[in-house]
Amino acid sequence: MTTNATAPKTLGKVRPHQTQNEALVFEKSSPGKRAYKMPPLDVPAVDAAALLGDAHRKTPGLLPELSEIEIIRHFTRLSTWNYAIDLGMYPLGSCTMKYNPRVNEAVARIEGLAEAHPYRPDSLAQGILDVIDLLQRCLIEITGMDAITLQPAAGAHGEFTGILLVRAWHESQGNARRKILIPDSAHGTNPATAAICGYTVENLKSNSEGGIDLEALTRQVDEETAALMLTNPSTIGVFESQIHKIADILHAKGALLYMDGANMNALVGKARPGDFGVDVMHLNLHKTFSTPHGGGGPGSGPVACKAFLEPFLPTPVLCKTGNREQGTGNRDQGTGNRQGLGTEGPGTAGQLHWIYDRPQSVGRVRAFYGNTGMFIRALAYILANGPDGLRQTTEDAVLNANYIRAKLEDLYELPYKTASMHEVVFSDKRQAAKGVKTGDIAKRLIDYGFHPYTVSFPMIVHGALMIEPTESESLEELDLFIEAMRAIAREVDETPDLVKTAPHSTRVSRLDEVQAARKPILRWRPTE
């Protein structure tokens, strides 16, 4: 319960809704309760056991039995315990938790788009294919790449697809190569991707500014290096100003440059990876392009590449009949066999078709065409903003991060002084001297009505506080956040135990994360 001693000064923020404790839905079960009532049987009864034989279940499944209102209340209560971008700022660094505009939802619910079926023939699906085609062309223009696949279901899946392209290309050159270089500031998904694609991971140490050390890179790149996986801006929110030289060093040895597009929100409309030497990259529509992120997803992780990687893209690719160059950017190189044309007959020039005959393709990476509902939302976002709006978005995201940096750097240690892009990374060095760590400050931030920032990442900053406000936040909301962070810094000096035992205003107090990891209870079991 909240007490006066532990409650933060009210800043006019929403506070978590508090209700009585909520049992698990299984614990609420009571035998015989139903949320439905069947009409009397008006057809002959069948003997299920006789029909099903061995497949007939002898004991019924253990399912909760509740009335309709109990179910509704249970899930409605749980929903009020969530924190969401619709409740307040969500400064989770590297995750780009931006507002999901309602117009996206309105467009995604247009009947013809919402009810499009993946088995519909191409000729009857031209509307949704147009949406996909236009999104592909927009993303190709934004990234400065030549071709794209929208299949991957999220970021790490995009990485996997991108590195499959890298591998397929190297194999086509006669040697798949052995290793992939990854900076020590990278997301953990990068080395996981490299390993799952059969590569050895070699760690690349960051220089004193948190960027790539060109000398170390030159030493480490050799004829067995397949690629460097680079996040730009890096996870400390710094633009890799020597990116051209990095690309040249790699290309001189036949290695490729993969860009993790996690931080693309700092670049859209301002700089294009295709122009600064990137060969292949993924985007996160659920970060940069305002589609829902997290539990609300699903995500979407398109992979864009240069023309020489295009033949390896997952099947199918979208092409425009008789007008390939102006189509989606994807060219069915050299196959000379564009499927489906024969069945459409004359008069279909300009129609969009999925092309399956792609002998060099890495194959499908996802059922059907990807998370199509997200394509509609991302396209709505791009078109609603337009080129100038997208540029403004990027500028505002960078401005917001730098505003926070300027307002907090007197109280929180700034380990890298290089200019910040869309996010700022502090360390808990000054607070740790009082025994208060980044995780404690994050928990206290919950009491002030904010979602915590990203804790203890990137690994190159000890005790990191990684803050990404995105462009969505107003000056007023940023000021509330800054005021909360400054108040916590004061509390660390005056009443450190208050911060170390936070949160105090939530339904449950601090959870035992260590015990949860060491002895996880993964499912409910009935008590004897």
Place this chain on the structure above:
Amino acid sequence: MAYPTNYRYTREHEWIVLDGSIGSIGITDYAQNSLGDIVYVDVPKVGDTVTAGATFGSVESVKAVSDLYSPVTGTVTATNDELKSSPDKINEAPHETWIIKVELADPGQFNALLDAAAYEAFIAEEQ
């Protein structure tokens, strides 16, 4: 915490101590302190070979998963089964809790590693 002078250390924060040609390998107090509460340790199998400077396993804390780098080249002769149920032993007594034991291919590799004074100077720089 004092760093035992009969041990040798790596810049990746592993330690090794020799008993004949068998080396016991663990992680340093500095490493366990940076990682925080350790919840899982992934180790190779007995009979596997490990290579100096290459990863031989990983250690998972609430914060992160970190690779373990072998200080020497050799063959794994034992793994510390106690860590399966009590990975926290590493937090409690990092320098007494070995993770694997290795038969060294070249015992000379031991002396090429950092001694306690050199390692302490190295971590002073890291902080």
